[in-house]
Amino acid sequence: MGLGLYALIATSVIMFYKDDPQAMIWQDREAFNKRYIEKLRLEDAFTLNAVLEYLGSPDLTYAKRDGEQVWQVIFYRTQHKTSDGITTMDECTGLLFKNGQLIMWGPSAYEKYLEQNDGTI
Structure with a gap:
């Protein structure tokens, strides 16, 4: 009986518990972030709010209006x-992100952000 209850509780936690990146140790959060970003696709039209909701607060952020x-x-x-x-x-x-929509990620994202005023994006 105890083993059955344990299995039920463990399954419930695995199925319904949402990972909280803010509560993770840095190694786990780093791996969590990397896995999520590796799965991104532009076709899925990710928004800034969706990314923030899933990954939590970013480590660094920059914004500007043009x-x-x-x-x-x-x-x-x-x-x-x-x-x-x-x-x-x-x-x-x-x-x-441009107007809250994900347009690119990776090593060149910051360069494109810096270039945006000259009309190259």
């Missing part, structure tokens, strides 16, 4: 480089 356009690049830590207690851009993967 006329009617709002550009935001957020960074989530996905690879450990230096044990100094500081998360830097080279330890993160950037996600670029």
Whole structure:
């Protein structure tokens, strides 16, 4: 009976418990972020709010307005480089949003964010 109850509780936790990135140790959160970002597809039309809801607060974020356009690049830590207690851009993967819609991610997202005023995006 006890084994059956344990199996039921364990199954319920696995099925219904949502991972909370904010409560994870940094190694687990890093792996969680990386797995999520690796699964992104532009065809799925991800929004800023959807990413924030799933991954939680970003490690770094930058935003600006260019006329009617709002550009935001957020960074989530996905690879450990230096044990100094500081998360830097080279330890993160950037996600670029235009008016709240994901348009690109990866190493070039920040460069595109910086270029956006010259009309190249």
